[in-house]
Amino acid sequence: MKNVIGILGGMGPAATADMFQKFIQLTPAKKDQDHIPLLISSIPDIPDRSASILSNGENPKPFMEKYVKGLQVAGATCIIIACNTAHYWFSDLKKRTNIEMLSMIDAVVDAVLNTRMQRIGLLATDATLATNLYKNKLEEHGLTFIRPTIQGQKKVMESIYSLKGGNLKLATELMLAQRDELIKQGAELIILGCTEVPIVLADELKNNPNLYIDSTQVLVQAAIDWYNTH
Amino acid sequence: MKNVIGILGGMGPAATADMFQKFIQLTPAKKDQDHIPLLISSIPDIPDRSASILSNGENPKPFMEKYVKGLQVAGATCIIIACNTAHYWFSDLKKRTNIEMLSMIDAVVDAVLNTRMQRIGLLATDATLATNLYKNKLEEHGLTFIRPTIQGQKKVMESIYSLKGGNLKLATELMLAQRDELIKQGAELIILGCTEVPIVLADELKNNPNLYIDSTQVLVQAAIDWYNTH
Numbered sequence: 001m002k003n004v005i006g007i008l009g010g011m012g013p014a015a016t017a018d019m020f021q022k023f024i025q026l027t028p029a030k031k032d033q034d035h036i037p038l039l040i041s042s043i044p045d046i047p048d049r050s051a052s053i054l055s056n057g058e059n060p061k062p063f064m065e066k067y068v069k070g071l072q073v074a075g076a077t078c079i080i081i082a083c084n085t086a087h088y089w090f091s092d093l094k095k096r097t098n099i100e101m102l103s104m105i106d107a108v109v110d111a112v113l114n115t116r117m118q119r120i121g122l123l124a125t126d127a128t129l130a131t132n133l134y135k136n137k138l139e140e141h142g143l144t145f146i147r148p149t150i151q152g153q154k155k156v157m158e159s160i161y162s163l164k165g166g167n168l169k170l171a172t173e174l175m176l177a178q179r180d181e182l183i184k185q186g187a188e189l190i191i192l193g194c195t196e197v198p199i200v201l202a203d204e205l206k207n208n209p210n211l212y213i214d215s216t217q218v219l220v221q222a223a224i225d226w227y228n229t230h
Numbered sequence: 231m232k233n234v235i236g237i238l239g240g241m242g243p244a245a246t247a248d249m250f251q252k253f254i255q256l257t258p259a260k261k262d263q264d265h266i267p268l269l270i271s272s273i274p275d276i277p278d279r280s281a282s283i284l285s286n287g288e289n290p291k292p293f294m295e296k297y298v299k300g301l302q303v304a305g306a307t308c309i310i311i312a313c314n315t316a317h318y319w320f321s322d323l324k325k326r327t328n329i330e331m332l333s334m335i336d337a338v339v340d341a342v343l344n345t346r347m348q349r350i351g352l353l354a355t356d357a358t359l360a361t362n363l364y365k366n367k368l369e370e371h372g373l374t375f376i377r378p379t380i381q382g383q384k385k386v387m388e389s390i391y392s393l394k395g396g397n398l399k400l401a402t403e404l405m406l407a408q409r410d411e412l413i414k415q416g417a418e419l420i421i422l423g424c425t426e427v428p429i430v431l432a433d434e435l436k437n438n439p440n441l442y443i444d445s446t447q448v449l450v451q452a453a454i455d456w457y458n459t460h
Binding site: 002004012039042074 | 232234240241242243244246247250251253254259260261262263264265267268269270271272273274275276278300301303304305391394395396
């Protein structure tokens, strides 16, 4: 059987499109046929992940399950999710499918460990913070986890929702200020742990690639590696 | 039933990603859930369309049929194809599916007619030229069809395959020269009638939007209009 990577996206669509672009950029291809086969679900009616975790909003899991199933029946043989917060449901989703699923959180933690940096900052959603998706795994490896202050985190969320609402300029200003705060707290490396953040900081990522771990990029690289070895 | 637009892409992946981006840009959205639901097939092993038409290469139709079926079983209710040349098989594919399919060629011709311009240039693949996908429909409406010279068309193809091979700079230089030639021949409006060309001329499209019909953009708009009325 031919392998096809399925992207569960739509959370949000811009982050999914960024992931698609990164597959193209990271694949050395001389012609169409050299690219990684992808099936992409960008059906954005999946209820807000943060609202579900933090304020008892509608549960996105049944939607995600349905769209994973859709990708599978269409031919996907390995699923990745283009949203960090959604990884709160990763193990549950993985249990309910019989095809491969690669975790963005694991890919990011592996990338962090490869840098040998010790003090790790995180720009992510409230829900990714509240569920300790990154904190626990980083601390297990003896690393110091650094997060924005309570006030600063409000600005991170304002930035993320500004991007989702189409205001990139405001989103970037807000996020860069919080990036600076993490560095003041001693962060040597910053995880862009929400798939909207690499879009918000796209120019900055080009200028200072070694300061960041882009969660979208490392998951794409993990998926390309999987594809090339299966 | 919820409507979902299915994109048959991968011809090539960069053009498919450009189409995805244009859905996001053309949708006024304040949050994820406002975006158009999309399923995207970017499985690029579809044999080269031009080679099949012009030099008896492997037939891409069975591949396209299979991937349209995949999109349908995953939930797509309306299919669009992110490749002009592939529209050579559009009627055949449409006959074999029971869901809606919107034609890029029709969307472009409608957009051309709306401009009331008379002398229409075309930047497209050899195979789109050879099959008269645009020429016949434009002439039916009494418009003058202008194509590159035989030598110029070789440069257009070199440009398209340069982009597919990752060389945007060379692709843009080659394509701009042929754009100039079409204008010298009297073209008042130029159809970017290969989905790689709006990528090749992305900066130029921003500077002179009224000189061009972007086949990707007009099909995306037609699909958004369909979604909003069904």
